[in-house]
Amino acid sequence: MSLDNHIRESHTDVLIVGAGPSGLMVAYWMARYGIRTRIIDKRETKVFTGHADGIRMRTLELFDSIGIYHRVRHEGHPSVEPSFWVPGEDGKLTRQGPITPEQVFESPMAHLLLSQGRIERFMLDKIREYSDIEVERGVTAESLEYDQSQDNDPNAYPISVNIQHFEPKTSMNIPTDLPADEWDDLYRQRQRRQAGSENIKAKYIIGCDGAHSWTRKQLGIPYEGASTEHIWGVIDVVPISNFPDIRRMGTVSSKAGTMLVIPRERKLVRFYVPTHVFESTTTNSRFDRSTITPEKIKTRVQAILTPYTFDFTIIDWWTVYQIGQRIAPTFSKGNRAFLAGDAVHTHSPKIGLGMNISMQDGFNIGWKIALVVAGVADPAILNTYNPERHPLAEKLLAFDKFWSTYFTTDNQEGRTGSPGRTDEMINIVSGFQDFADGVKAFYAESSLVSKAGNETGPPCASKLVPGERVPPVKLRNPGNTQIKWTTRIMESDGLFKLVVLAGDIREKEQKDRVDALGDYLAGSDNTRPSVLTRYATIPGRPKGIVDTLTIHSAPWTEVEFFDFPEILRPLDPVMGWDYDKIWCDSACSWDRYCEGKGYERWGLDRIRGAMFVLRPDQYVGWVGELEDVDGLTRYLDGFLTQKTRTLGMSSVPDMEVEF
Amino acid sequence: MSLDNHIRESHTDVLIVGAGPSGLMVAYWMARYGIRTRIIDKRETKVFTGHADGIRMRTLELFDSIGIYHRVRHEGHPSVEPSFWVPGEDGKLTRQGPITPEQVFESPMAHLLLSQGRIERFMLDKIREYSDIEVERGVTAESLEYDQSQDNDPNAYPISVNIQHFEPKTSMNIPTDLPADEWDDLYRQRQRRQAGSENIKAKYIIGCDGAHSWTRKQLGIPYEGASTEHIWGVIDVVPISNFPDIRRMGTVSSKAGTMLVIPRERKLVRFYVPTHVFESTTTNSRFDRSTITPEKIKTRVQAILTPYTFDFTIIDWWTVYQIGQRIAPTFSKGNRAFLAGDAVHTHSPKIGLGMNISMQDGFNIGWKIALVVAGVADPAILNTYNPERHPLAEKLLAFDKFWSTYFTTDNQEGRTGSPGRTDEMINIVSGFQDFADGVKAFYAESSLVSKAGNETGPPCASKLVPGERVPPVKLRNPGNTQIKWTTRIMESDGLFKLVVLAGDIREKEQKDRVDALGDYLAGSDNTRPSVLTRYATIPGRPKGIVDTLTIHSAPWTEVEFFDFPEILRPLDPVMGWDYDKIWCDSACSWDRYCEGKGYERWGLDRIRGAMFVLRPDQYVGWVGELEDVDGLTRYLDGFLTQKTRTLGMSSVPDMEVEF
Structure with a gap:
């Protein structure tokens, strides 16, 4: 007590x-x-x-x-390469696959x-x-x-x-x-x-x-929604089995049902087994969990895998559940x-x-x-x-309904367990692939996503789509010789990132464009502070809520860190110049993933570049030309508190009508 | 108390x-x-x-x-790509490099x-x-x-x-x-x-x-050896400098001396600065540490970097030492x-x-x-x-003597600080590269290294050299779809690994060879137990001190885990079959480093393969053909305690004369 x-x-x-x-x-x-x-x-x-x-x-x-x-x-x-086992013409389990999804190259x-x-x-x-x-x-x-x-x-x-x-x-x-x-x-x-x-x-x-x-x-x-009739058993075990794909991701379909095989860490494999074919699992309309045991799940796995053997001694975890689609x-x-x-x-x-x-x-x-x-x-x-x-939760449930059907439809001849059925399943999966892997987020137009009416990026950066992620690219840092993926460079540190795709500043005209942007960003015009100084900061943190990251396209040895406007590589009196702020899309002979093809991947002109805002959660919020500081400002003014405004009282700025 | x-x-x-x-x-x-x-x-x-x-x-x-x-x-x-700064013809610091060492591709x-x-x-x-x-x-x-x-x-x-x-x-x-x-x-x-x-x-x-x-x-x-006259100051600081390569590895040579620039984690950079040019650093013949301060080291860095600026606020660590080559x-x-x-x-x-x-x-x-x-x-x-x-410590000291000379030779015209001098330094470094990067260990013939008189691998595996490391290769695991570097697959778990390079067992003759090796390894002939059962085990650990690892060369989808002799993929009553024991040298479309070129890299015939013993410390001990079980046994008998022998009393086996 x-x-x-x-x-x-x-x-x-x-x-x-x-x-x-x-x-x-x-x-x-x-x-x-x-x-x-x-x-x-x-x-x-x-x-x-x-x-x-x-x-x-x-x-x-x-x-x-x-x-x-x-x-x-x-x-x-x-x-990444699942197999699908189905009965062949002779009725014996036969492997379809492995299937290499193209998505993994994304x-x-x-x-x-x-x-x-x-x-x-x-x-x-x-x-x-x-x-x-x-x-x-x-x-x-x-x-x-x-x-x-x-x-x-x-x-x-x-x-x-x-x-x-x-x-x-x-x-x-x-x-x-x-x-x-x-x-x-x-x-x-x-x-x-x-x-x-x-x-x-x-x-x-x-x-x-x-x-x-x-x-x-x-x-x-x-x-909203309901419990379904779908009752599943799950076991995490160290399997002892002569089934060839017991540690490969995939499905196994037979007359005894269709199950999922999911290999894991520490020699564990998870099996998802539909139990609707179990006897007496329901009392009234409500499913009675107590009738299912790991032993029963094992028996079902054995039946599905026949003629292969299946057993285990180590069981790390197990459960039974009735799926609620809600x-x-x-x-x-x-x-x-x-x-x-x-x-x-x-x-x-x-x-x-x-x-x-x-x-x-x-x-x-x-x-x-x-x-x-x-x-x-x-x-x-x-x-x-x-x-x-x-909407993503809705997609999730829709995907689940399609997918569940594959496992729970009765094994009518010509459906479950045939190569044709496998093709159907692959089609289902492919249709949801962008959603499932998260390649697309489908975030709609809002104060945080400026689509300007299009569902693609603007012509200057056709593959940088507001409301979507930045396709990962491996880049070089010319200032400190680091090589990193953009997923790591664009660290989730809580700041909005103005990503300046500076193009090739060896070209005089392009250098002028980048310098002009630098002048705007560094602008000391108090009546119109730039997006870097315009907004309230997080209490106790001197840094602005909008940070910059510059990625140029010239060879890493031909353009120097100090060639960029100082506002893009600011000097801190204690921490010195910020070398983590200038990167380049230049190939590296000792890292095969660093190819110097990021600009192409993002749909950019290598000389002219573009700029975009990355939200703290790693989604593109706004994209525009290097000159479009008005568009940039309108976007950020749409939701960030300007310094002169009172905390919590920010009103909708007048520019918003232009969206 | x-x-x-x-x-x-x-x-x-x-x-x-x-x-x-x-x-x-x-x-x-x-x-x-x-x-x-x-x-x-x-x-x-x-x-x-x-x-x-x-x-x-x-x-x-x-x-x-x-x-x-x-x-x-x-x-x-x-x-990995150092630069070397030397005075150009006009006397100003000029960058030589960056230099990309080929070694990094190893x-x-x-x-x-x-x-x-x-x-x-x-x-x-x-x-x-x-x-x-x-x-x-x-x-x-x-x-x-x-x-x-x-x-x-x-x-x-x-x-x-x-x-x-x-x-x-x-x-x-x-x-x-x-x-x-x-x-x-x-x-x-x-x-x-x-x-x-x-x-x-x-x-x-x-x-x-x-x-x-x-x-x-x-x-x-x-x-043995002596303190040298070489006195160095080292500072780990967050530099504030407009020197372009302040966060790139390299050297800077000027009339004021030659220093090393070593970029590090947390925005730190280390500077190694020779202090022999400092005034009054010695009292009698013994160096007086107390005369050196971070401030003095900073002044020296500033002098070397002139006309670039250099300063710092954060100093994480510093020291001064007189080099002893002992x-x-x-x-x-x-x-x-x-x-x-x-x-x-x-x-x-x-x-x-x-x-x-x-x-x-x-x-x-x-x-x-x-x-x-x-x-x-x-x-x-x-x-x-x-x-x-x-011998490696001797090489280390030899390398150090050459290298130190570069930094401490007085800056006579035409030597330090000229492009010619840089070439000389690059040559010095190149000569020691194999040693320095550890690509070669130079371990000599001994009970633990069976070279059979050669300094290369045998004809069947010409690039697997006893006494040396295994060149890293990325492999696929057909049983569980993992992809890993050999450096991770060959985990330092304390066991000797008999690595069976099984070649292509789609060929009948080769399958017979591998099966024959399997028969020997699994042999139940108690008068001549195989290397897997012949030796004493570590108290409390049931596993033998010699383990196997098989790497075949067929495409990963064409040869199954169960196609190999069971002794190479043993069944544990609790942990099941050991899927981590069979790998293959087969390309992977979603991993650029997994190329299926390991056999070539190791100097192997893709069909016939070979076998070798990897010591617990990741060096090759013995290499031979798949049939050479006598050679294999002789090698291991040379130092492992046979089960029938008394602990600590193992004598030299008679076969050793054949080495």
């Missing part, structure tokens, strides 16, 4: 409920911006085994921008599989690197009040949540082979814990608390309460997308809230969360 | 004195083999700033085999720079991953007795060392920007510390305690005491090789001692340490 019987009271800017993948993405932004944040989770410990494991190309690119890709790649199991980051628990470890380490935010575990939220009448008062705390901290349990079920780096955290966690009640007043709440989201229910947001009609309430991840969309886990879409939800809303809390952006940007993320 | 006034007594198999780079490499092996080990260091904390920073290609390859390369690459600053791991403190962090994390060995800090060794009469008794503890544990200091000088992952260790260290005296009885001692090695002095091993005539005493790293060779630090050679010393001796302690190998293998490492 705690001696502390009164309810503690505290204030925070941001309260995150749930420390899974989406909650940690939100917390990452709060750490980077230095926002006062609490993050609570009802679990006694973090996740160590099982749960999600598929990591798509785009998520890996974002991980690189956060600085954890190298760890994910080191431990993860890349799987990015250096190939699809891989790694336990959610490790992803969370890497995110926690990053959050700790930038802040003292620590996940508070063994904490349940018990009541939520939200006074929407205070929505427009930036100093108000409209959210009030009562939480309960529990004593650490005296025993825990921890895997014996827990990686060394998980122990420190576990130890620190238990040391810090103190039981008791607490009332937290918050300016913002983000519910990242999963399919049964407490936060969603408290906010009264419905969860989506919340809105992901927010007022402008202070938001939901992300499974809290607002659930579907079958077997498309390997859930964790990806959930993390990207958190990555989308986190920076927006942080910038509003910091008084740097108009609260209206929060209105872009629903239009940007809800 | 500790209440514990009596001297604690304890026993250990291995005592490592000094936890710098070479000591940690020794400790890594002890962790991997599970050898009872103590490692002590007199410093209060680990190194955080300064010290060594250059990491060469071969060291990076070894890091990959240990599993830390990805972390080193993520934080390090690659620098390996995917390009030369990079990162503080020794981070390397130690990564090694400590790995050691902790495999063991409970923790560095004991704030501990000094006070006396050493070594009773050589017990050398041949494997159960004896001939080494007796008194050590003193000190209380943690009440304050420490810790950098304020210490990375988050360093804090845990610092905290754990301080919690564990208990002051007092202790007597440690050890079977082996390895002195890794630096240039002023206490261990070396106790062992009475001389340090080498110990032997790196061991008896067969129980060994020395590694700076304890046996010192030279100027500015060739960026010291840490590399030191770590490789530790990597060479560690596994040998561990195998002898474990009773798995003949103690005679310890005799290979001196012949393998001493």
Whole structure:
């Protein structure tokens, strides 16, 4: 018993409920911006085994921008060429494939599989690197009040949540082979814990608390859709099998059903097995979990793989679930309460997308809230969360419905288990590939995305599309000889990046254009400060919210760092000139991925270049010619707080009519 | 004050004195083999700033085999194309270069720079991953007795060392920007510390305690050579300079002297500045350190860089030293005491090789001692340490003498600071390149290296040279679709690897050859057990000391995992078949480094292949045709303990005369 019987009271800017993948993405932004944040989770410990494991190309690119890709790649199991096994003409299982998706050439980051628990470890380490935010575990939220009448008062705390901290349990079920780096955290966690009640007043709440989201229910947001008849068993095991592709990603279809095979780290393989063919799994219309055991799932895998053998001794994790295909009609309430991840969309886990879409939800809303809390952006940007993320959740459910059909349609002759059926499945997958891999985000026109009526980039940069990602390119830094992918160069540091694609300044005319842009950016005209000095800064941080990054197209030895206007390579009295700000698209003889073809990939004229704004979450916001400083200013004025304006009172600027 | 006034007594198999780079490499092996080990260091904390920073290609390859390369690459600053600045015809500084060394194409791991403190962090994390060995800090060794009469008794503890544990200091000088992952260790260290005296009885001692090695002095091993007249100042600063190459690796020569510029992590740049041109730096013949200050070093850099500017605010580390070019005539005493790293060779630090050679010393001796302690190998293998490492230390000193001349020769007209002089320097560097980058190790014939009289590989594998490394190749795993460099596939797990280069088994004749080898390896003939079952195993570890790895040359989709003899892909009742054991040299469309050209690179016939033994430290020990099981057996019998023999009593087998 705690001696502390009164309810503690505290204030925070941001309260995150749930420390899974989406909650940690939100917390990452709060750490980077230095926002006062609490993050609570009802679990006694973090996740160590099982749960999600598929990591798509785009998520890996974002991980690189956060600085954890190298760890994910080191431990993860890349799987990009699936096989599909179906009965051949003689009825025996036959391999179709492997199939090499062209999509993998889009990015250096190939699809891989790694336990959610490790992803969370890497995110926690990053959050700790930038802040003292620590996940508070063994904490349940018990009541939520939200006074929407205070929505427009930036100093108000409209959210009030009562939480309960529990004593650490005296025993825990921890895997014996827990990686060394998980122990420190576990130890620190238990040391810090103190039981008791607490009332937290918050300016913002983000519910990242999963399919049964407490936060969603408290906010009264419905969860539309239904449980399906699809019941699945999942086992993470170290298989003992003579099936040739037991450690290759793919599907196996036979009369006994269709299952997914997902190879993973530590010799584990995950099997997704439909159980609708199991006997007596339902009582009334509700599925009875207790009838399914790992033994039964194993028997089903054995039946599907016949005549190959299948068994296991080590089972790392298992579960059974009835798929609910549900989506919340809105992901927010007022402008202070938001939901992300499974809290607002659930579907079958077997498309390997859930964790990806959930993390990207958190990555989308986190920076927006942080910038509003910091008084740097108009609260209206929060209105872009629903239009940007809800359509993707819809696509997710649509994809899931198609995909599920493949697994659950009865095995009528000529459908499941034939090469024709495989082609159908490949077509389904291909149709969703851009969405699934995250090559396209489909973010629509908004204050944060200036499309100027087109769904492509402008003629000067035809492949840089507002609302989409920047196709990754490996570049050289002529100032310090580094070679890096743009995913790492354009670090997710919280700033808007004005990317100056300076072209070839060996040409006099082009140098003049770049110098003119430099003059504008450095402009000392106080009546019209440039975008670099025009906006409010994050409290406690001297740097402006808009930063520059220059990428030129000349050979790396022929144009020098000092050839560029100083505003593009500013001098800091302590840190010197910023050599990380000038890069070039020039081939490197000792790195095969550094080809000097970025300008082509981005649809640029190598001499004339262009410029664009990259949002903090790594999506293109605006693209224009080097002269289009008016367009640039209009775009940023549309949501950034100008220095002369009052915090939280920014109104819509008059230029917006020109959009 | 500790209440514990009596001297604690304890026993250990291995005592490592000094936890710098070479000591940690020794400790890594002890962790991997599970050898009872103590490692002590007199410093209060680990190194955080300064010290060594250059990491060469071969060291990076070894890091990959240990599993830390990805972390080193993520934080390090690659620098492979140096520039050399010399006065031009008009007397002004002019850039020569950048120069792209062809050597970088030899390996995917390009030369990079990162503080020794981070390397130690990564090694400590790995050691902790495999063991409970923790560095004991704030501990000094006070006396050493070594009773050589017990050398041949494997159960004896001939080494007796008194050590003193000190209380943690009440304050420490810790950098304020210490990375988050360093804090845990610092905290754990301080919690564990208990002051007092202790007597440690050890079977082996390895002195890794630096240039002023206490261990070396106790062992009475001389340090031959002398302090030179070369006095250098080193500063790690964040430079503020308009010199174009201030963050590019290279040299700058002017009338004011020649200095090295070494860019590093965290915007730091290291400058090596000769101070022999400083006034009054010597009193009598001994150099007086106190006359040199960072301010003086800065002034010298400014003079050399004129007319460019140079200044700094942040100084992370600095030192001044008089170069001693010294080498110990032997790196061991008896067969129980060994020395590694700076304890046996010192030279100027500015060739960026010291840490590399030191770590490789530790990597060479560690596994040998561990195998002898474990009773798995003949103690005679310890005799290979001196012949393998001493010649490299000699090369190191020779290189250093040539290189130092470049910096310290007076700037006579037509020499220093002219393009001709630059060519001379490039020639010097090129001549030592194989040695410096570690492309060649030059390990001579011994029980561990079977050269059969040649300095190249045999005709069947002309580029796999006994005593040398395996040129890195990226391979595919057909069983689990992984793609990895051989440096990672051939993990430094402590086992000898019989690498079966199986060729193309689609050819019937070749399949027969591979099957025949499989039959031999799996042979149940108890009178002549194969190399996989013939030798003693490490206590507590069921796996044999010789493991297999198969690399075939057929396209990855055309030969299956199960096409190989089971002994090459053994079945474990719990872990299933070992999919990590069969790889192939087949191109991959989504990874440009995976080309399917490994067989060519290794000088192999794509159909016939060959086989070789890789030592635990990643050097080729023996190469032969697939039929040469006699040669293979003779090689391994030469030093591994056969199961029927008594521990520690293995005699020279009769076959050895045939070498």
